[in-house]
Amino acid sequence: MKRAPTTFSLVLALVALALLLALTLAGLLSTRGGLKAAGETYGRLVVSTALAADELATRSDTASMRTLGALKQTGVAFSTAAPPPPTVRVASVIREIGRTAGDLLGDPSRVVVTQSLQSSQIWVRSEHDPRRWIVLHAVSYRQQLIDSTLVVTLLAGLIALAIAGVAARLLTRPLERLSAHATALLAGDPMIQQLHGSPREVRQLAQAIGAAGARLRDVARERELMLAGISHDLRTPLARLRLALELGDADDPQRREAMVGDLQELDSALEQCLAFVRDGRDEALREVDIITLVGQLLALREQPDAWQLDGPALLPARVRPTLLRRAIGNLMDNAERHGAAPFKVSLGCDGDALFVRVTDHGSGVPPTLLDRLGQPFLRGDQARSSSGSGLGLSIVMRAAELHGGTLELGNGSYGGLVATIRIPVAPTII
Template sequence: MSWFLPRTAFARAALIAAMVIGLSQALSLVFFARNAYIPGIRQAAELTVLHADLMFGEDRDPEIGARLGGAMGIRVFSKRQVIGDEAPLVFRPVVDRFRREVEALLSESVTVLYEDQRSPVLWVNAPSFKGKWLRVPMNFFRHYDRYLLIGWGVTVPLLAILAGLWIARGITDPLRKLARVASVVGRGEPTPLLDDRSGTREMQAVNKAFNRMASDMLYAQRDRALLLAGISHDLRTPLTRMRLSAEFLQDEELRAGIIADIEDMDAILEQFIAFIRDGADEVPEFESLNVLIEEVLQRHDRTDIRLELHDVPRLMLKRLTFRRLLSNLITNAVKYGAQPVFISTAVNRGEVVLTVRDHGPGVREEDVPMLLQPFSRGEKARTLSGSGLGLAIVKRIVDMHHGRMNLSNHPDGGLQVEIRLPFTGRIVPPEALSSRVR
């Protein structure tokens, strides 16, 4: 049953409203037919058969038949005077019901033709009529304007459906706003407040709860950032003293090992600080992605790095933050993969595509989703120094720029990171989001 239902709440509400209204109209028509149309059709059939018996039966009485016909408007015609035709589709159920009623009373087959008048007229013929036709006006239809009935059958459901759609939109619009703001929270951006003073009481309660949750999350993030920043800062002071002390060691091998360990620890602390900062205070500007790649590569050994940079449009980027993204990708490919490292840019389907690929063994498929989580590391990375924040920082920066990131094992070997950024990849300011939500 679920495959039949639409995917959106608005469409489901509209469908349910249409089904309820359609069922209501169908039941109304059935009730109207059983209590108005069918009794009238049955009475017209009985009078027609009575008139036929008086005019053509064995105990016929033409005088009484003429009086009855005059009172009911029933007249006798020859075949060449018949002007009836097949009934239109909308009136065919009435004609068929009338014919069945007459056939049941006469116990013989009956032919019924239709003449379109303001009050419909039926032409009736049976073998016992001796070649004559009866013109029978459906007088009871004078009380019912068929155009009014058609208008009622169309207008009432249409108005009801429009009212149902209006009610459904009143329910789904706040949910759309809630989903939009929730996506902002998921990207780690400043969260605009939802309107908790208007709308239904239920939505006011939901919006209040969401605003409290967003506020609590903001305070929790600030506390976490403050804690990590304090730890990182406090650890750097003794690391600096250890580095100075190590420089005076006489054993060169021991000195080099200690200094290497200190540098690894310092790099881990730098990753912590980068993860905390997340570029929230940086203003985005239009930048050339290819130029940023060239700038970052100046700090790396380019011997085994292959570039394939195509012309791409300038994007709205946070310069320093995106340089950190590029540096993390290149460092990750060189450190945990194998050379050469391929870096390419291209335009595809309205997006700028950045691809970084190494030639290492790749990763297990089940480890791919885990690599984007903070402090998670692949199988090979566990034997090397690192914080497990490199790709998590990249993912956060990509989300900040409204892009998409995909990790996969290349068919020819190695891990491939593909980042897609929209041409209109602007960093949406919080006030703009707030104006759309309120």
């Protein structure tokens, strides 16, 4: 399999490319500006020299001849032949000087630039004698320019690579530290010191990894609790069934009924465990009438007359119907199992949230245990003498959270437990 590039190499390449592009662009802009400046400066010198030589050539006095001789020694010459065509490509700076000189003279046709391997020349036609040309030799810096460009490019490339290496190291070092301590983050170890000075995005990624690790640990603990709780809850009815089968109690109608009750208890415990594992997160949202949903649940109770429904005629909401039905059903089961009649279900809207409240008239829950209710396999009766898996309130709490709401538990002023599911009218679904 092809090896993927490292983050360091990618960042290094990107930063180096960006720096090289910036340097290239800066070089082009500076070259263009320098070319224009050189053309303006040397073009004026060419015009001044050509005009002076042309004027001196018309005079015969000693001073003029001496000055003209000095100009010839600097490379200024006169020719009656036509300018030769260039044998090599004319340098940009020579063309720019010739263009500027032509513009300054007011007649671009009077200036001709030509270049050979040996030298560059600027020919200016005389104003006094159109057959005469003033020839100025221009020094060619082509090779020097090429050499200096190569040197500058090489130095710029080395500087760019050095800067890119430092920048890439600064950018990737926090990621390397995060990668090295990812296992510790998932395990829940604090990483404040190790990530000190890291960019905000890296710290956010570390927080996300830590949160994911916390969720994984919670799931693992829930599974361990579920396995431990279900093994405990199944052991007693299984032992009774085994003893009844060994004693031949299947022929006794009363004992057979007890065996059926044990089987129903096993089935209920397994159903609650499955409901806890399948949290209903994948169920689609639907618009339903909560009053109708609760009415259907009340009709299925063994003693529906022990229940009272208090609410408006219609209470529509967008919820996960199966999940909410199971949650409200668990609250009803919990009230009947641990509380006492009469029972009541109250529904309505309270501000920006709707509520479903289930109350009973039992003995309630000890205050020291009230804050812990909702933990998996935790029961209000510490002796675990009553039936039930201890997952009912956990399922209710999870259902409320998946609807963006909460489960509130408390003891009523008249005795008994008051369990309230609150769901936002426009819920934030998890």
